[in-house]
Amino acid sequence: MTRPFYAIVPAGGSGTRLWPLSRSRRPKFLLPLPGPRTMIQETLHRLSPVCSDTNMFVITGVAHATSIARQLPALEEDQIVIEPMARGTGPAIGLGVALAERRDPDAIVGSFAADHYVERPDAFVDTVRAAIEVAEQDYLVTIGIQPTFAETGYGYICAGDELGCYYNITSSRVEEFKEKPDLATAERYVASGQYLWNASMFVWKASFFMHEMRRLLPDVATALTTIVDDWDTPRREQTLAEIWPTIEDVTIDHGILERSNHVAVVPGSFGWSDLGDWHGVGKIIQNGNANGSENVVIDTHLLATDARNLVIFGNGRPIAVVGLDDIVVVDTDDALLVCNRSHAQQVKSIVDLLKQRGSTELI
Amino acid sequence: MTRPFYAIVPAGGSGTRLWPLSRSRRPKFLLPLPGPRTMIQETLHRLSPVCSDTNMFVITGVAHATSIARQLPALEEDQIVIEPMARGTGPAIGLGVALAERRDPDAIVGSFAADHYVERPDAFVDTVRAAIEVAEQDYLVTIGIQPTFAETGYGYICAGDELGCYYNITSSRVEEFKEKPDLATAERYVASGQYLWNASMFVWKASFFMHEMRRLLPDVATALTTIVDDWDTPRREQTLAEIWPTIEDVTIDHGILERSNHVAVVPGSFGWSDLGDWHGVGKIIQNGNANGSENVVIDTHLLATDARNLVIFGNGRPIAVVGLDDIVVVDTDDALLVCNRSHAQQVKSIVDLLKQRGSTELI
Numbered sequence: 001m002t003r004p005f006y007a008i009v010p011a012g013g014s015g016t017r018l019w020p021l022s023r024s025r026r027p028k029f030l031l032p033l034p035g036p037r038t039m040i041q042e043t044l045h046r047l048s049p050v051c052s053d054t055n056m057f058v059i060t061g062v063a064h065a066t067s068i069a070r071q072l073p074a075l076e077e078d079q080i081v082i083e084p085m086a087r088g089t090g091p092a093i094g095l096g097v098a099l100a101e102r103r104d105p106d107a108i109v110g111s112f113a114a115d116h117y118v119e120r121p122d123a124f125v126d127t128v129r130a131a132i133e134v135a136e137q138d139y140l141v142t143i144g145i146q147p148t149f150a151e152t153g154y155g156y157i158c159a160g161d162e163l164g165c166y167y168n169i170t171s172s173r174v175e176e177f178k179e180k181p182d183l184a185t186a187e188r189y190v191a192s193g194q195y196l197w198n199a200s201m202f203v204w205k206a207s208f209f210m211h212e213m214r215r216l217l218p219d220v221a222t223a224l225t226t227i228v229d230d231w232d233t234p235r236r237e238q239t240l241a242e243i244w245p246t247i248e249d250v251t252i253d254h255g256i257l258e259r260s261n262h263v264a265v266v267p268g269s270f271g272w273s274d275l276g277d278w279h280g281v282g283k284i285i286q287n288g289n290a291n292g293s294e295n296v297v298i299d300t301h302l303l304a305t306d307a308r309n310l311v312i313f314g315n316g317r318p319i320a321v322v323g324l325d326d327i328v329v330v331d332t333d334d335a336l337l338v339c340n341r342s343h344a345q346q347v348k349s350i351v352d353l354l355k356q357r358g359s360t361e362l363i
Numbered sequence: 364m365t366r367p368f369y370a371i372v373p374a375g376g377s378g379t380r381l382w383p384l385s386r387s388r389r390p391k392f393l394l395p396l397p398g399p400r401t402m403i404q405e406t407l408h409r410l411s412p413v414c415s416d417t418n419m420f421v422i423t424g425v426a427h428a429t430s431i432a433r434q435l436p437a438l439e440e441d442q443i444v445i446e447p448m449a450r451g452t453g454p455a456i457g458l459g460v461a462l463a464e465r466r467d468p469d470a471i472v473g474s475f476a477a478d479h480y481v482e483r484p485d486a487f488v489d490t491v492r493a494a495i496e497v498a499e500q501d502y503l504v505t506i507g508i509q510p511t512f513a514e515t516g517y518g519y520i521c522a523g524d525e526l527g528c529y530y531n532i533t534s535s536r537v538e539e540f541k542e543k544p545d546l547a548t549a550e551r552y553v554a555s556g557q558y559l560w561n562a563s564m565f566v567w568k569a570s571f572f573m574h575e576m577r578r579l580l581p582d583v584a585t586a587l588t589t590i591v592d593d594w595d596t597p598r599r600e601q602t603l604a605e606i607w608p609t610i611e612d613v614t615i616d617h618g619i620l621e622r623s624n625h626v627a628v629v630p631g632s633f634g635w636s637d638l639g640d641w642h643g644v645g646k647i648i649q650n651g652n653a654n655g656s657e658n659v660v661i662d663t664h665l666l667a668t669d670a671r672n673l674v675i676f677g678n679g680r681p682i683a684v685v686g687l688d689d690i691v692v693v694d695t696d697d698a699l700l701v702c703n704r705s706h707a708q709q710v711k712s713i714v715d716l717l718k719q720r721g722s723t724e725l726i
Contacts, residue, residue: 318699320382321702322701322702322713323705327701336681336682338682338692340686353666357664359681
């Protein structure tokens with residue numbers, strides 16, 4: 001097959017659990033985690049074996065478009081699509097698909113978040129290629145992540161009847177999408193071997209997706225068609241401004257995937273992480289070290305006495321840690337975090353405290 | 364009695380255990396611990412009920428004289444005596460005593476370190492007054508601290524036969540000075556009720572001290588007399604430069620107190636601390652709080668989640684602590700410390716690491 005492949009990269013989210021490095025004006029995907037590239041740079045780099053630069057679209061809001069433009073100089077201005085306001089993943093990804101279809105009616109489109117980490121890019125690419133094979137057969141394909149523990153923070157995908165095997169990866173029809181489970185349910189899911197994490201990675205024919213959207217979200221499909229028809233005319237901005245606010249705010253999962261009966265899943269095992277908190281960031285970097293138990297030390301000289309398993313994101317000046325194991329220190333120009341690694345999820349509560357204080361400059 | 368009282372305040376020491384706030388160029392006595400005054404300012408303030416401003420002498424080295432001059436604007440330039448080089452407490456305090464005697468042959472002189480904390484200044488003043496009464500009787504008087512635990516970092520004073528009781532404080536002859544003990548010995552000392560901490564606080568008649576010095580350290584006494592004779596002449600600097608380097612480097616304890624048989628001790632109970640480490644600084648400030656268990660937060664806004672018993676010395680910007688109890692955070696322009704309170708003594712090892720690295724600018 002030689003259908004052209006397009007990649008859509010939705011770039012949003014606040015990443016409050018990586019405060020104080022991530023801020024509303026400097027979300028996770030703009031940061032060099034784990035580095036040296038920023039997460040959005042790495043996302044596009046990871047896709048390059050399967051997608052030419054010219055076929056990539058970043059979909060983002062008004063807040064981060066200029067930062068993205070500077071971080072991704074290889075993209076044409078037109079490849080950075082700016083939503084006037086957030087309307088959920090359905091319209092956002094849908095717009096990217098409609099733009100790809102307009103450029104190439106035979107397009108296969110994949111959608112990949114801008115702020116996920118992949119340890120083994122080669123395995124990732126094979127999984128995308130397998131997903132493309134399944135998408136050829138008119139399936140909306142999700143790439144599900146083989147769970148490594150009973151995470152309660154993600155949705156799960158229950159795999160059903162097997163479809164084909166490509167690149168040594170066996171695909172299946174999706175039996176059911178499951179909301180974030182409680183711990184007991186998550187443990188049951190993982191033990192069964194039948195469930196995968198829903199990491200919001202999708203691959204499909206543009207034409208088949210638009211077909212399903214016209215059937216399941218006809219108003220959204222009509223609106224997107226109107227916008228795309230005016231895209232390369234002087235009316236683009238005006239049409240977008242008029243139509244976009246009227247579009248239903250809907251996720252691609254609820255609006256389409258959970259309601260279509262042509263949904264497949266391709267399991268992925270490529271060391272995926274959403275770098276959801278500082279402990280996770282530390283683990284990823286430690287895994288990459290020769291000695292997995294060493295401290296993570298970024299942008300500082302660490303002076304440690306009786307201190308192990310540290311995650312230190314510095315800001316140039318030296319940081320001394322005495323008599324403390326398993327902590328995170330994040331030093332920035334205007335705020336400092338000291339956190340127990342086992343409490344890394346609670347960093348979100350610090351951002352809540354700052355909101356209550358009205359300290360918007362720190363959020 | 365109406366003998367005039369003079370106070371000598373030796374100001375030296377590096378305070379490496381309070382790094383990174385204290386540095387060799389900014390030792391503990393120049394810092395506002397616990398604040399709002401700096402320790403040397405507070406030392407002179409604490410003495411003011413018993414000593415007029417004009418009768419105070421600070422003895423320091425060349426490194427800190429200018430900082431002291433600015434922190435103590437009420438002192439005349441002549442009251443800040445600069446040693447050309449360190450020669451131990453014997454010559455340093457001896458020079459202060461000799462200068463006081465020269466100004467006033469009847470002077471009673473007390474010597475008090477510039478970097479000690481006193482919780483109850485009124486009780487301190489009563490203790491000094493009691494010491495003055497005993498000094499009148501031609502004793503070299505030490506003020507010993509009633510020990511509150513078996514500290515192994517201080518020398519001890521063994522009290523012998525009782526002398527008089529003044530201001531409800533019973534003085535004694537000194538039986539023996541003891542070096543820093545091991546823990547078992549320290550516990551025995553404290554249990555006996557007979558031992559006091561040697562905090563290097565002394566009171567004596569200037570004339571009697573000089574008499575004992577001429578007997579026990581005759582060369583030092585002669586040198587000091589030569590220096591003091593030229594003090595108010597154009598030859599002061601030259602004589603000091605010629606004589607001082609030739610003086611024996613000797614402590615007042617070894618050189619005089621341990622060898623005189625006219626030594627007395629007055630026990631002091633005034634909430635003394637040498638603020639030897641960050642844990643100690645935190646305890647002092649917590650004791651001063653309405654609620655002794657609260658966090659200590661200086662110069663920052665603390666955002667704490669699941670975190671208690673913190674000692675936070677900030678530098679303006681907010682500091683968040685998540686999921687960690689009993690830690691110290693000290694934030695300065697060029698270095699950051701995060702330390703377990705139970706390991707506060709080990710901060711010294713960070714300074715050692717910096718020395719090994721040759722990072723003299725941080726020491």
